[in-house]
Amino acid sequence: MPRIALFHHLTSPSLLRPQRLLTRIFLCVLFLTTFPMVALAGERPNVLLICVDDLKPTIGCFGDPIAVTPNIDALAKRGVRFDSAYCNQAVCSPSRNSLMTGLRPQTIGVYDLPTHFRLATAELTAQDPQRGEVLTLSQHFKNNGYLAQGLGKIYHVGHGNIDDKASWSMPSWRPKAPSYVLDASLKNIVPDAKGRKRGPATEAADVSDDTYADGQVALETIERIAKAKQTPDQPFFIATGFLKPHLPFVAPKKYWDLYDPAKLPMPEVTSPPTGAPSYAATSGGELRNYSDMRSTGPIDESTTRHLIHGYYAATSYADAQIGKVIDAIDQHGFADNTIIVLWGDHGWHLGDHGMWCKHTNYEQAARIPVIISAPGAARGATTAAMIETVDIYPTLVELAGIETAENLDGVSQAAVVQNPTEHVRDYVTHVYPRGSRLGRAIRNSRYRMVHWKEVGAKPETAEIELYDYQTDPLETQNIASKYPEVVAKMVAILDQQPEPKPQWKTPKQRAAAAEKLKRDQEKRAQNAKSRKGMFAKRDRDQDGFLTLEEFLLHQPDPDEAPKRFPKFDKNNDQKLSENEFVYP
Structure with a gap:
């Protein structure tokens, strides 16, 4: 084990357990008397953080027999593959904010694409000056002597959002490449509902890799790695x-040709989970x-x-x-002193549950x-240890042996590495988020619970989803009503976290939102x-519940009303409590 790695291993806070503390203190003292600390400065490891947009674990080393991914598979052979890794929100900007700040979306208060995270984190600091300025992952490395460079898509730029200059030692670099090259594709570019120009969903052109953006990102990254050899005393x-x-x-046609369409896996479940909120x-x-x-339509x-x-x-x-x-890391002699991380920002449903894209709390989107x-x-x-995106920040900090960052939601996974x-x-x-509701999910090795309610609303207004991946790995049925004891335990864990912040808004937006909230609350009341x-009139026997027969009394649409009863009956006990009827 290299000296720097050995020192980090011995001093890892995650490993300093009471039963091993004396042994580790002895080893650290021995280490420090054997190897001068000055040697450590020249051995600071470089960091290569590879971010991939919309990449789910459809990868050979993650068990996908169809995927042709030899390079990611090779990376897994030189590192640790986390099989239980999850994003903090399944959409680009909030997920990337979590990666770069080590803070969850509900801590920052940004769940959308347009809001720049600095607006919200500045307010976070103003409300709690003791926490100090929020430093991004690359900014923290930059402050510790690293040349921090961003290439391609790291932050979400677009929809009104911009890059973060403070994160980099030099302006970030983005490619200038066409989205399409085929005439048929170019002729099929038309404005979408919001006036943005959109072409077809696919293209397979017989072109080189660097025709498109990702090939250019790779070439620029290779140049930066080669240039790093000129400054060997400065880690990157x-x-x-x-x-x-x-x-x-x-993608270039040669990558389409790797697959036989007839052998591709098709969705196993084509409808949303039974009993889930619509x-x-x-x-x-x-x-x-x-x-x-x-x-x-479908x-x-x-x-x-x-x-x-x-x-x-x-x-x-x-x-x-x-x-x-x-390959450039290896060819330029950086292999033995570079931490490499591969991270996908969220999954993609790909037809699972009849859904496409991300934008849910389900396994296909979150893993x-x-x-x-x-x-x-x-x-x-391979490890089954659970990790979430916010953990990448403290993990890299500890592995690199630099100053610990403060006030992060993430925990270091260096011990697992x-x-x-x-x-x-x-x-x-x-x-x-779904409109005014926020779905907060907890996933452990067996269950996922999703707790839906408006931010700041009373707990009894929450609607719950629960899935058992041991008995129902494809999430076909919401079993929250059948296992209240499991729900209660997971809600108790969730309650240990601070109340989520609402979506950050400008003062003008807040005033408008407050007025709308007031109107909505009055209407709900x-x-x-x-x-x-209506409940009291229908409850003929005054037992505090409505049977189906009582529920159907005085309904203006007797043919459709029976279909609503199961939706009201959240615990499936064939009767409606006043709460179920009043707050459907």
Whole structure:
């Protein structure tokens, strides 16, 4: 084990357990008297952070038999593969904010694409001056002597959002490449519902890798790695962001040719979970923006297969670019002193549950690929240890041996990178908003619970989802009403976290939102009063419950009313409490 890695291992806070403390103190003293500390400065490890947009674990080393991903597979052989890794919100900007700040979306108060995280974190600091300025991951490395560089997509730039200059030692670099090159694609670019120009959802052109953006990102990253040899005393932090397999599924034809469409895996479950709130699902509106995907209704089998083909082709294209970048690390002599992290910002439903894109709290959207390779750490290992995106920040800080960052939501997983049988989390958390509701999810090794309610609303207004991945790995049924004891335990864990912040808004937006909230609350109060009166009139035996027969009394639509009863009956006991009736 290299000296720097050994020192970090011995001094890792995650490993300083009481029963081992005296032994580790002795070893640290021995280490410090044997190796001068001055030697450590020249051995600071470099960091290569590889971010991949919309990449789910459809990867060979993660068990996908169809995926052609030899370069990510090779990276797994030189590091630790986290099989239980999850994002903090399944959409680009909040997920990347979590990566770079080590703070969850509900801590920052940013759940959307347009809001720049600095607006919200500045307010966070103003409210609690003792926590100080929020330093991003790369900014923290920059402050500790690293040359911090961002290439490609690291932050979400677009929808009104911008890059973060403070994060980098020099201006970040983004490619200038066409989205499409085929005439048929170019002729099919039309404005979407918001006036933005959109082409088709796929393209397979017989062109070189650097025709498209990701090939250019790889080439620029390779140049930066080569240039780093000129300043061997300054470690680098390079964050490289690849766009694919994000829509549109555009990749050179040779990557499409890697797959036989007839052998591609098709969705096993094509409808949302039974008993789940209707709003928990995603409409797939992102996909519908593309010019050849405008029609409403279910996507047919042929189109589903073609889209899946495109996703796999785009994944293999990204994999090839990742391989070029890692080869450059090896060729320029940085392999023994570079921490490499592969991270996908969130998953993608790909037709699962009849859904497309991300934008949910379900497994297909929330689970991500994470691989961490560090000098002197475990190689070719797999771990079941749970990790969430906010953990990447403190993990890299500890592995690099630099000053510990303060006030992070994440916890260091360096102990797991050293010893994959360790674990530092019993569960992960993530969120997704739906209108005024926020779905806060807890996932442990067996269950996921999603707790839906408006931020600041009373606990009794919450609607719950619970899934058992031991008995129902495909999430076909919400079992919250059947296992209240499991729900109660997971809610108690969730309650240990601070109340989520609402979406950050400007003063003008806040005033408008406050006025709307007041109107909505008044309307809800009136509705609740009215429904209580209706409940009392229907409850003929005054037992505090409505049977189906009582529920149907005085209904204006007797043919449709019976269909509503199961939706009101949240605990499936064939009767409605006043709370179920008043707050459906």
